């Protein structure tokens with residue numbers, strides 16, 4: 001079964017509820033060496049939301065999430081989690097959240113069951129409730145069959161799911177997950193997404209940092225896009241894609257050296273109203289309202305300019321286009337996203 005986006009989806013930049021799980025106001029974090037990793041971040045995440053925090057390497061995602069979970073203090077600004085201020089009341093914050101760091105905290109010498117039992121002890125889950133809680137969580141993450149095997153025999157994906165189960169032992173209303181699927185193969189990522197969807201379906205607020213647009217598009221009610229320590233935009237995936245506007249035409253040229261000539265020909269022609277033309281490795285991408293209607297005129301204009309094409313594709317905007325138009329940066333992870341798509345088609 002494929003995970004689907006949760007039912008709380010809205011087409012708004014505002015959280016779907018007044019009941020906020022995460023509130024960050026003008027948060028700045030500057031490291032001791034002077035690096036300004038986070039520069040004025042505002043966030044308002046509603047209780048029960050599945051919220052994506054997306055950005056390229058080094059954008060400041062980990063620094064932000066560590067600040068939200070009280071491991072770092074804001075240099076300026078304030079953070080409230082479940083109504084508790086992270087600076088004034090860090091203990092209350094920690095008791096009301098789960099945090100899964102990038103590095104797994106699974107003890108490989110223990111079995112899956114022992115790992116979860118150990119975390120129950122750390123969090124003081126009442127002794128009489130532990131067996132049921134452990135069974136429920138191992139079932140939730142699909143590790144009930146291997147509950148008594150040592151974690152060292154697990155794949156990377158299984159270890160991540162075990163780690164995620166331990167994050168939930170004290171039934172926190174909010175969980176923070178820092179790039180939980182980085183390094184997982186496509187099959188393991190899909191299973192992890194199903195798990196994340198199921199914990200959100202149970203009412204848990206999920207704050208997920210990731211570099212994978214596909215992940216955000218599939219799972220998140222809303223997302224914030226971070227670049228150079230600043231939030232560039234916050235909205236639903238659907239609204240962001242429609243803000244890119246129109247259709248996207250991908251044109252592959254026989255000779256990539258013709259890109260400039262082709263770009264000039266597109267702008268000179270009246271095939272499209274107000275097009276945006278971006279060069280790619282093999283040709284160009286044209287974005288315009290009703291671009292599909294201008295395809296005939298486009299072919300004529302390129303032919304007249306002496307530019308030969310080998311391939312052509314018309315599609316609706318993706319989050320990749322959003323990312324490109326807002327950050328000016330091409331994404332690096334496309335191969336992995338393609339692998340997930342292919343796997344889903346094969347399923």
Ligand SMILES: Nc1ncnc2c1ncn2[C@@H]1O[C@H](COP(=O)(O)OP(=O)(O)OP(=O)(O)O)[C@@H](O)[C@H]1O
Pocket residue numbers: 031032033035036037055056057058059060061062063064
């Ligand atoms: N302890 C530190 N001291 C100084 N600078 C740091 C420290 N940790 C991170 N940085 C810098 O802060 C900036 C933001 O890093 P951060 O790890 O928060 O980004 P990120 O978006 O999580 O990146 P990635 O996806 O690579 O994990 C980067 O320029 C990074 O080099």
